[in-house]
Amino acid sequence: MEYDFLIVGAGLFGSVFAHQAKKAGKKCLVIDKRDHLGGNIYCENVDGVNVHKYGAHIFHTNDKDIWDFVNSFAEFNRYTNSPVATYEDKLYNLPFNMNTFYQLWGTKTPEEAQKIINEQVEKYGFEKPKNLEEQALSLVGKDIYEKLIKGYTEKQWGCRATELPAFIIKRLPLRFTFDNNYFNDKYQGIPIGGYNKITEGLLEGIETITGVDYFKNKEELDSKAERVVFTGKIDEYFNFQYGKLSYRSLEFKHQTLPMENYQGNAVVNYTSSEVPYTRIIEHKHFEFGTQKNTVITKEYPLKGSTSNEPYYPINNQQNNELYLKYKQLAQETPEVIFGGRLAEYKYYDMHQVIGSALSKSKKVLTSL
Structure with a gap:
């Protein structure tokens, strides 16, 4: 075997697991079907603006250990998420x-x-x-x-x-203070220079290959490593044998505009049903940019399908029961470690993915 771990997916879970495995002296190969590393936190530089290619990612946590962990790879700025909602041409602060x-x-x-x-x-x-x-x-x-x-x-x-x-909707927080900070967490910010710095730090010195479809080369790839860390769709891993889990998806339409400031805020939600997109992101505001051009992204919700990237699991009773069947199969496949949003069919914030990967990697690495 060439590697101790084959890690399928170069998003946060896979990258954190690979980093911890390397620290423990293990050899890893990280592959991803996209043409870049970083999964959904990947940033693309457009006219000097770090564009969150797969939607707004704002780091927030109450966990000091996780905050210290991410800050060991990049310095974070003081960005505070204070979105605005627009309804019938009027603006409202959120939350x-x-x-x-x-x-x-x-x-x-x-x-x-x-x-x-x-x-x-x-x-x-x-x-x-x-x-x-x-x-x-x-x-x-x-x-x-x-x-x-x-x-x-x-x-x-x-x-x-x-x-x-x-x-x-279990609860809808109402604040009887003049406070527009969306998150209650103690630590919050955006990595200065974009999230790619986090990915690069996590995967430094680790062999990576992009543009690889794991399922087209599964047998050959599996033969390269003692164990597999799988961060893709759990139902796909088991060839959809019990049926497909449901997701909501998103389409991102990016646009570069010849102006310094389009909407004055990083995130503006559009709450009217007549507007087809849910929000507009203006990326430069995440890092307090002063570039002469700006880049905006409109987010359009889509039904999940084989051609649409899965983003949000639909955790209703039917899907949760289906997931438990796949989870049982995963438990019967000890040579594969399943982790992350798609493999666990669970909505995760970034700090939660990192916490899950740190916990699972510790458990796996101490058992070897």
Whole structure:
């Protein structure tokens, strides 16, 4: 065997696992079907702007060990995620806070805002919500739901809110302070110079090959290593023998504009159902750029298919039960380590993927 580990997928999980394995003296080969490393955190430099090619990635965590870990590969800036929502030509701050309530109703005190929300919840809410719409109305009332949740959610999921299960929205945080910081985490920022610095640091000194379809060369590739770390779709690994897991996908339309500043913010959500995209990203604001041109990306939700990249697992009862069947097969395949968003059929933030990879690599490497 040439390698201790063949790692399928050069995203965060695979890259962190490879880095930890190399530190433990193991030899790894990392492959990826895309023509670049880094998975969905890959950045493309366009006119000096680091473009988040697969959507906005904002690092945030409360875990100091993980924060120290990523900072060992790149210095992070002070970027704070403060998205804005636009609905029928009016702007609203997110997350829902005192600025949002003032923009909706002209309220100036927490007591005034709470009173309106309570009245709307009492009028429009449900004791036992049967779907997402009823759940949202029961949590925040009519105005917030109709202007800032309904259209965005229906575009994101590709169906009416009344057709979505209530559990998708377990809670909707309401802040009765003038605070536009989207995340509550202690640590937050963007790596100065883009996420490729993290990937390059993780994979330094490790053999990598891009543009490789694992399933077209599976037997040959498997023969090169003692064990496989698989970060792709778990149902595909097992040849969809129980059926296909469902995903939502995204289409990213990038555009370079001959202006310094298009929207004044990195993230602007479009919550009206009449607008086909869910948000516009202006990438230069992630790093406080002053370039003469700007690059924007419109995000269009899509139904998952064989031709569309899978992004969000649809964790309803049917899919979760199907995933458990594949998970059982994975447990019966000890020579393969399954990890990451697609292999675990789980939505992960970046810090959670890193935490999972650190935990799993430690477990595997200490058992050898």
